[in-house]
Amino acid sequence: xxxxxxxxxxxxxxxxxxxxxxxxxxxxxxxxxxxxxxxxxxxxxxxxxxxxxxxxxxxxxxxxxxxxxxxxxxxxxxxxxxxxxxxxxxxxxxxxxxxxxxxxxxxxxxxxxxxxxxxxxxxxxxxxxxxxxxxxxxxxxxxxxxxxxxxxxxxxxxxxxxxxxxxxxxxxxxxxxxxxxxxxxxxxxxxxxxxxxxxxxxxxxxxxxxxxxxxxxxxxxxxxxxxxxxxxxxxxxxxxxxxxxxxxxxxxxxxxxxxxxxxxxxxxxxxxxxxxxxxxxxxxxxxxxxxxxxxxxxxxxxxxxxxxxxxxxxxxxxxxxxxxxxxxxxxxxxxxxxxxxxxxxxx
Amino acid sequence: xxxxxxxxxxxxxxxxxxxxxxxxxxxxxxxxxxxxxxxxxxxxxxxxxxxxxxxxxxxxxxxxxxxxxxxxxxxxxxxxxxxxxxxxxxxxxxxxxxxxxxxxxxxxxxxxxxxxxxxxxxxxxxxxxxxxxxxxxxxxxxxxxxxxxxxxxxxxxxxxxxxxxxxxxxxxxxxxxxxxxxxxxxxxxxxxxxxxxxxxxxxxxxxxxxxxxxxxxxxxxxxxxxxxxxxxxxxxxxxxxxxxxxxxxxxxxxxxxxxxxxxxxxxxxxxxxxxxxxxxxxxxxxxxxxxxxxxxxxxxxxxxxxxxxxxxxxxxxxxxxxxxxxxxxxxxxxxxxxxxxxxxxxxxxxxxxxxxxxxxxxxxxxxxxxxxxxxxxxxxxxxxxxxxxxxxxxxxxxxxxxxxxxxxxxxxxxxxxxxxxxxxxxxxxxxxxxxxxxxxxxxxxxxxxxxxxxxxxxxxxxxxxxxxxxxxxxx
Numbered sequence: 118x119x120x121x122x123x124x125x126x127x128x129x130x131x132x133x134x135x136x137x138x139x140x141x142x143x144x145x146x147x148x149x150x151x152x153x154x155x156x157x158x159x160x161x162x163x164x165x166x167x168x169x170x171x172x173x174x175x176x177x178x179x180x181x182x183x184x185x186x187x188x189x190x191x192x193x194x195x196x197x198x199x200x201x202x203x204x205x206x207x208x209x210x211x212x213x214x215x216x217x218x219x220x221x222x223x224x225x226x227x228x229x230x231x232x233x234x235x236x237x238x239x240x241x242x243x244x245x246x247x248x249x250x251x252x253x254x255x256x257x258x259x260x261x262x263x264x265x266x267x268x269x270x271x272x273x274x275x276x277x278x279x280x281x282x283x284x285x286x287x288x289x290x291x292x293x294x295x296x297x298x299x300x301x302x303x304x305x306x307x308x309x310x311x312x313x314x315x316x317x318x319x320x321x322x323x324x325x326x327x328x329x330x331x332x333x334x335x336x337x338x339x340x341x342x343x344x345x346x347x348x349x350x351x352x353x354x355x356x357x358x359x360x361x362x363x364x365x366x367x368x369x370x371x372x373x374x375x376x377x378x379x380x381x382x383x384x385x386x387x388x389x390x391x392x393x394x395x396x397x398x399x400x401x402x403x404x405x406x407x408x409x410x411x412x413x414x415x416x417x418x419x420x421x422x423x424x425x426x427x428x429x430x431x432x433x434x435x436x437x438x439x440x441x442x443x444x445x446x447x448x449x450x451x452x453x454x455x456x457x458x459x460x461x462x463x464x
Numbered sequence: 465x466x467x468x469x470x471x472x473x474x475x476x477x478x479x480x481x482x483x484x485x486x487x488x489x490x491x492x493x494x495x496x497x498x499x500x501x502x503x504x505x506x507x508x509x510x511x512x513x514x515x516x517x518x519x520x521x522x523x524x525x526x527x528x529x530x531x532x533x534x535x536x537x538x539x540x541x542x543x544x545x546x547x548x549x550x551x552x553x554x555x556x557x558x559x560x561x562x563x564x565x566x567x568x569x570x571x572x573x574x575x576x577x578x579x580x581x582x583x584x585x586x587x588x589x590x591x592x593x594x595x596x597x598x599x600x601x602x603x604x605x606x607x608x609x610x611x612x613x614x615x616x617x618x619x620x621x622x623x624x625x626x627x628x629x630x631x632x633x634x635x636x637x638x639x640x641x642x643x644x645x646x647x648x649x650x651x652x653x654x655x656x657x658x659x660x661x662x663x664x665x666x667x668x669x670x671x672x673x674x675x676x677x678x679x680x681x682x683x684x685x686x687x688x689x690x691x692x693x694x695x696x697x698x699x700x701x702x703x704x705x706x707x708x709x710x711x712x713x714x715x716x717x718x719x720x721x722x723x724x725x726x727x728x729x730x731x732x733x734x735x736x737x738x739x740x741x742x743x744x745x746x747x748x749x750x751x752x753x754x755x756x757x758x759x760x761x762x763x764x765x766x767x768x769x770x771x772x773x774x775x776x777x778x779x780x781x782x783x784x785x786x787x788x789x790x791x792x793x794x795x796x797x798x799x800x801x802x803x804x805x806x807x808x809x810x811x812x813x814x815x816x817x818x819x820x821x822x823x824x825x826x827x828x829x830x831x832x833x834x835x836x837x838x839x840x841x842x843x844x845x846x847x848x849x850x851x852x853x854x855x856x857x858x859x860x861x862x863x864x865x866x867x868x869x870x871x872x873x874x875x876x877x878x879x880x881x882x883x884x885x886x887x888x889x890x891x892x893x894x895x896x897x898x899x900x901x902x903x904x905x906x907x908x909x910x911x912x913x914x915x916x917x918x919x920x921x922x923x924x925x926x927x928x929x930x931x932x933x934x935x936x937x938x939x
Contacts, residue, residue: 270612277621283688284629287636290681291666294639297674298667321663325635329628336621339610 150177152238161248162220170216180212185233188216191226281333288329291322388453405458420451491896509884516877519870528598530870536863537853541871542596544845549589555729556582557693561686572900573749579634584885615706622699633685641894643668697725710787711852727765728841734834759830763819811840
């Protein structure tokens, strides 16, 4: 819309508005006491549980009825941080509003209760924190494999056995053909056959039949023993996927981590950590039983043998100078090896 | 006269005994006469095989680095060839087992060749898995540490079962013909071959007990070999399908592989049949009718292939999940488009068209279609393997793969081995199922005689009690 007011007058408008607002506000602030918001919240919450947070709004010690408050937390996703509102409530006769939410996140970060009105109140929110405890109730997560009771390796083995029995049955027909060859009747007239060849004929049929039978047995054996054959790589008990981890839950790490602690005082423990840190495990394997490059060194004769080899570096192995691995460190590693190279939980 | 020509009437027919004698002569002919051309052909194949062998020694010495396969595209020509040859091996199953089970009369002259193709192709295909391994000595780990949870293990079991069953299925119906060889060749071949036929014929004299065992063996095998063959190529497809790869992530893969296998198997059979027919003049037994019937099969399977391809690419392409876009682009527009377009049109559409018209449904037409199909199916195996691996799993530049000279040479060696095995088998085994052809002929003859008797009023069909036994009157 176009107005004909002069520019200097237009500039005057906002200034006048500001002056009017300030004049009107002064008695307002002076009139009412200060509105305060206090929050009651549990110090910790379990994942999956419903959490209640109370906000009490008072002015001059008297409850404020019908005040609106909101509960939110500082959410962070994909590098963007913003407030995510969890709940909104109005205070009752006692000036208390109950805000509730279901604990889903593993970490709420900063939580805040904000006074929203209707009267003018505190601008700054009440900031507090709730520690999140790992809990049992989760949204649906897929399990480690699906076990269908009737569908087992026994069924598979049974099918293969059945199939190979049929093949073997057909193969034994060859034995029958060979054995029944003594009655010379039928369309194709035999010429004179040496007795030796006759024996050979039965022999070849039997051989074929047994070859089929042996292959069949082999197949079944491979199947039957298969779940245990990789015991050297993983416990057959869990040849599934990585176990499900619950939010906020801590799992003790049982493998070799990036071992930092090499001076716990326990030489066997420190030796195992040094074994990783010095890079021995890269070639000789985690339990020193040999890898694709390094040989099995789990049962060395003596510390002096061990130290000599470590310093010298036989064949393609690099030699370790005393600056890298002290004599003490070597002794610790040796003690670990001597103890049967046990695995330690490293943090 | 061909089998079908006897229908003209029984009076202008030659005696059965003379027909049978000629058939036996024709079957024995390849064994008795070795032409210079045959020797040259064997020499050529041996040379190619030797070259492939030399290339393989390079791989043996320097490792898989002499191939073009690297970390990102780790399967190439070898695995394509493995899939292709296992596919070809389905020729024997389909022609022989399905046609035998459904009592298709015309099958007899072609079954033996089909069964040979099966056995030889299986051995060739399986050996390419070994060739693909950087450490072939670790093949025993399959048996020592095999886990049945692994699709590789399923494949080993399926292929072993199939190989055993197909060798049995090749050998069992061959016993009467081997006996025929034993009886006819006693004084014409050397002692080693004579001993071989003596031993391999399993004392066959054609007694009723032997016939019963033979029939039982064949009947059981032909039924059991059909599901085995289907399972083999399904499992081969699962080697891909059970891997988390965009292009292979489809439930129709098993069907696509089985249909493709039978498709390429029939095509290979047509080619082998055409060559042997030409070289050994078996035109009387392998007639144009056989080519036409196999041509129908080829055309029908081409149509099924078109359908399966459309369903596969429609479901994946409509949703176009992440990564699928790349797979589509490289197949339809990018690097592999010329291979893909050739496969679609040259390998699937053209064969259908060739089989639709009577003018192109000739021996030459069917053979042309078969050659196109075989080339296209090899191309298909190649782009399935390579394009699947080429789709990047992480945001990196897509890798490139082009087979090295070693891979091409070993490939040539593989084909040479296949051809050589068939070529040598012709010199040792009856390539025509003589006894089955005789049986078929006798049956046809019996029907002709019957028809003649009815026509002339000797037999009254309204009064079946007076019906003489047509088979009994002949033998």
